[in-house]
Amino acid sequence: MMRSPSDTPRVLAIAEAANPDWVSVPLVGWSLAHALRARAEVHLVTQSRNREAILKAGYVEGQDVTFIDSEAFARPLWKLGEWLRMGQGKGWTMVQALNAIAYPHFERLVWQQFGERIAAGEWDIVHRITPLSPTIASPIAARIAKTGTPFLLGPLNGGVPWPDEFDSERRAEREYLSYVRNAYKALPGRKATLKHASAVLCGSRHTASEMPESCAHKVVYLPENGIDPARFNATVKPRSGLLRAAFVGRLVPYKGADMLLAAAEPLIERGAIQIDIIGDGPMRHALEEQAGGSECVTFHGWLEHREVQNVLRDAHILAFPSIREFGGGVVLEAMALGVPAMVVDYAGPGELVTPETGIKVPLSSRAGIIKGFRTELRRLAEDPSQLAPMAMAAQARVQQDFTWARKAEQVAQVYDAILTGRALPSVF
Known part of the structure; x- marks a missing residue:
């Protein structure tokens, strides 16, 4: 029947x-x-x-x-x-x-x-x-x-x-x-x-x-x-002034936290950015050395999944230069909080982020990705408020489809x- x-x-x-x-x-x-x-x-x-x-x-x-x-x-x-x-x-x-x-x-x-x-x-x-x-x-x-x-x-x-x-x-x-x-x-x-x-x-x-x-x-x-709205439902705090970027993920080569720090180096030297790195892994010591003890970079280590949003909600943007991400769940989690994502335009993150909801840097060589992220971070550091429309669009996209x-x-x-x-x- x-x-x-x-x-x-x-x-x-x-x-x-x-x-x-x-x-x-x-x-x-x-x-x-x-x-x-x-x-x-x-x-x-x-x-x-x-x-x-x-x-x-x-x-x-x-x-x-x-x-x-x-x-x-x-x-x-x-x-x-x-x-x-x-x-x-x-x-x-x-x-x-x-x-x-x-x-x-x-x-x-x-x-x-x-x-x-x-x-x-x-x-x-x-x-x-x-x-x-x-x-x-x-x-x-x-x-x-x-x-x-x-x-x-x-x-x-x-x-x-x-x-x-x-x-x-x-x-x-x-x-x-x-x-x-x-x-x-x-x-x-x-x-x-x-x-x-x-x-x-x-x-x-x-x-x-x-x-x-x-x-x-x-x-x-x-x-x-x-996204489970019961897990990612924090109210985003008012964000003005210094550009604040967050990275969430295992500290391993393909996730690209080292490329983020290299891209942000000029801003870190001027004290024009704050970077929160959530996660741990075999690259942590090398990344801490790369950051040079700067007060502009905070290593949070592993956080419980439900606690991640407490750091993410303070960020203007999720800066995530991973070059081999199947799904990109962290991108959606950030978007659900109203935090746009800056990603490499490849695989999962490249499919989740649109021009209206975030920033996509073309996949290229390591030097090319660093250059792309540096250009975008410098532009955002001049006026983080330009991300506000993207933040609203990102949150709406998650609620509609994800x-x-x-x-x-x-x-x-x-x-x-x-x-x-x-x-x-x-x-x-």
């Missing part, structure tokens, strides 16, 4: 990583799955490591959520990955490669517990939310397809190529596997997963471009990140199209 658009879909949401107390992928997994509860009858399936945080959030085990314990297989691989990465915060491609080995075991356990119920028609859709990486296949996609239940994949995001001008940073990050990353496209698991998906949500234009032509009709572009409630509405449109046999919508 063809479904009516007024029916509430029953969704089995598979999100191996879903945790309201963490950041990055686990927070995306949790936030989208949780927001979808306002649009569908959702039962969340996630890894057992997330149990404490999710139960604390009010979910009832067995009723709202099921926890899958795959640690016996996943933990040894995680430990191997930590050893192979040869340094905390480095070698993320290696992590994804090992996740691609570990994740199928998680899905096998999911199928053991839910396969018969899926076949019996207990859910209208099975939606794999995380992993986000397009390199990780879903071996249960074919099994689900045989039951007649639609399978939705995504948002998928990742694999943004390293800019040629930053090969030294690539090596400093120990991203050696990234040189052969595209080999994943030949894996049979990927082809089967895409073949049996009813739709594929792609979190970036780049990821959408990597989809084979045979499944182009299934692709829906939907940026992966969103709250998790809005994301859930956009995904629900895809659900409706799948279940009613209509063409997939352009939701963004």
